[in-house]
Amino acid sequence: MDLKNHRISATIDEQTIVAQCTPQGPGAIALIRLSGKYAVEVASDMAQLPSKKTLLEQKSHTIHFGYVVDQDNVHIDQVLFLLMKAPRTFTGQDVVEITCHNNQFLIEKIIDRALECGARLASNGEFARRAVALGKMDLVQAEAMNDLIHAQTEESLKYSLQQIEGTFSYWVAEIEQSVVEMLAFCEASFEFIDEEEMEFAHDIKVRMEKLILKVEKLLQTYPKQQYIKEGMRIALVGSVNVGKSSLFNCLVNKKRAIVTDIAGTTRDVIESGLYKNGGFLTFVDTAGIRQTQDQIEKEGIDRSFAEAQHADIIILVIDRTQQLALEVKKEYQHILHKYADKIIVVENKIDVKKSYADDFSDVQLPQVVQVSAKQHSNIDLLQSVIDEKMQELKGACKVTCLLNKRQYSLLCTFLEQL
Ligand SMILES: Nc1nc2c(ncn2[C@@H]2O[C@H](COP(=O)(O)OP(=O)(O)OP(=O)(O)O)[C@@H](O)[C@H]2O)c(=O)[nH]1
Ligand SMILES: [Mg+2]
Known part of the structure; x- marks a missing residue:
């Protein structure tokens, strides 16, 4: 049998697989991994070492400077070969990792050369699958x-x-x-x-x-685990012109949303994310709630309600200079009732004289944070109230382990059958 044919005709799990392990894109170096029964043979055929020795003669877990060469011994790239023989490897098979220069043409040439020498392209996740099959790690x-x-x-x-x-x-x-x-x-x-x-x-x-x-x-912590995985979503909700977009811009520290004195400026949901204290926060600006016949604005307002439902924290904004229309006040009361646990109430525009105080005596109003988005007053205070609320929500989630959907539904089935 031809030298390379025996490599190709090995069982599917023994065949030598090859893939680029680093992402495509700019960078100094890239890593190509080979794994399989004949990985060292394949790498040896494509390698030229200054010592003129072959990779096959080298000890396991050693690094070798050299060249990847084509069939006529013409250099393709100057590389490092990391030689690791089974079983002390990621997949549990012989593994050779080639660190080369990060140029996509070079990488493709090196992979093509590996294919010529008897490797085949790895399918998605195949290195990890082999590691699981050979007991190097479990599925979890x-x-x-x-x-x-x-x-x-x-x-x-x-x-x-x-x-x-x-x-x-x-x-x-x-x-x-x-x-x-x-x-x-x-x-x-x-x-x-x-x-x-x-x-x-x-x-x-x-x-x-x-x-x-x-x-x-453990199962009870699952919904809250999303805070840890994906971060928290904080929606600014309220009537038109109360200063939601102004406040949103303060919180994300950039002029992301358009601010005007025209009621109904924001028509759609606007998001902006930032990292804070090891977590990820997504602030969401929404269309102002009011009665309208405008189809586009109506759709925007429906989205505001959907965001209120979806958000982990709602910042409900009140404007001390304008009285809420009766129907909008009803919506505020509804939101305050329905989402009591996740609401922070903010009274905006404290730089101007208070002219209205809406009466929410029939609902238990949480602590009201007074700010001026225009003058950036008390924004620090608001941020610390948001931090507290986040800790409060996360505190209810003392997680032993982070579950994924598959693990969660398997545990549910297990519980049903106990
Ligand atoms: N005096 C004062 N004016 C403010 C403050 N915050 C916002 N405004 C003004 O209020 C008006 C409306 O502000 P926006 O931030 O666009 O309000 P909004 O709630 O997003 O409005 P819609 O998108 O229409 O729902 C603008 O003229 C702002 O300059 C504030 O703290 N003090
Ligand atoms: Mg707005």
């Missing part, structure tokens, strides 16, 4: 690695790292252990059915209750 850890790469907040990064190190896997192992013990107790209860002193039924019941509590506790 592989998912955590994906979460780590895509983590949007520092906190979510922290949890993904813990999960790679096995926190959730340990948690699952403990659950498994409890189930196995209960099964053993069930079997023992059949064996010793006549022994009155052995209270298996009571023991199993106590263990089962503990187990259910443990799973329920």
Whole structure:
């Protein structure tokens, strides 16, 4: 058999796979990874070392300066070969990583050369799949690695790292252990059915209750885990012209939304995100609520209500210089009732004399933060109230592990069947 054919005809999981591991785009260096039964042979065929030795002759876990060459020994690029033989590798197979210059033409040439030498292109996630198949990590850890790469907040990064190190896997192992013990107790209860002193039924019941509590506790944190994963969404809601867009611009620290004295200036939802204290915040400006016949404005107002529902925190803005129209006041009351736990009420325009005080005595109004968006007064105070509210919401979420949707629905099924 031809030297390269035996590499290609290996079983699908043994074939040598190759892929660029670093993202495409500008940068100094890129990394190409080979993994498979014949990874070192493939890399050796494409490598030229100054010592004239081959990669096959080198020890495992060593780094070699050299060149990737074509079939006529013409240099393609000057690179570093990182040689790692099984089993102490990411995939559990022989792995060679090539650090080359980050030029897409060069990268493609190196990958083409690997293909000529008997590798094939890796499919999406194939390196991680092999690592799971060869017991280098479990599925939960592989998912955590994906979460780590895509983590949007520092906190979510922290949890993904813990999960790679096995926190959730340990948690699952403990659950498994409890189930196995209960099964053993069930079997023992059949064996010793006549022994009155052995209270298996009571023991199993106590263990089962503990187990259910443990799973329920983790499941309950799931909706709140989104704060950690995706950050929080804070919507500015209120009547027209109260200064929502002005306040929004203050909070995101740029002139993002248009501000005018024309009522109904903001027609659509405007978002702006920022990182703060390791978390991600998305501020959302919305169209002012009022009665209107304008189709576009109506659609904008519907979106404002949808944002109020969707948001983790609502900043409900009151203007001390204008009285709310009756129907708008009703909407304020409705929002205050429905979303009591996530509302911060802000009275804007404290730089001018108070001319109206809407009566919300029928609803329990939370603490009112007084600001002037125009003069940037008390914005720090508002920010600290927002921080407190965020801590309050997050505090209800003491997370053991961050679950993804798959893990969450599997745990729900498990709980149903207990
Ligand atoms: N005096 C004073 N005027 C303000 C303050 N905040 C906003 N304004 C003015 O109020 C008017 C409306 O401000 P916007 O920020 O556009 O109000 P809005 O709530 O976004 O309005 P819509 O988009 O129409 O719903 C503008 O003329 C602002 O300059 C403030 O703190 N003090
Ligand atoms: Mg506006």
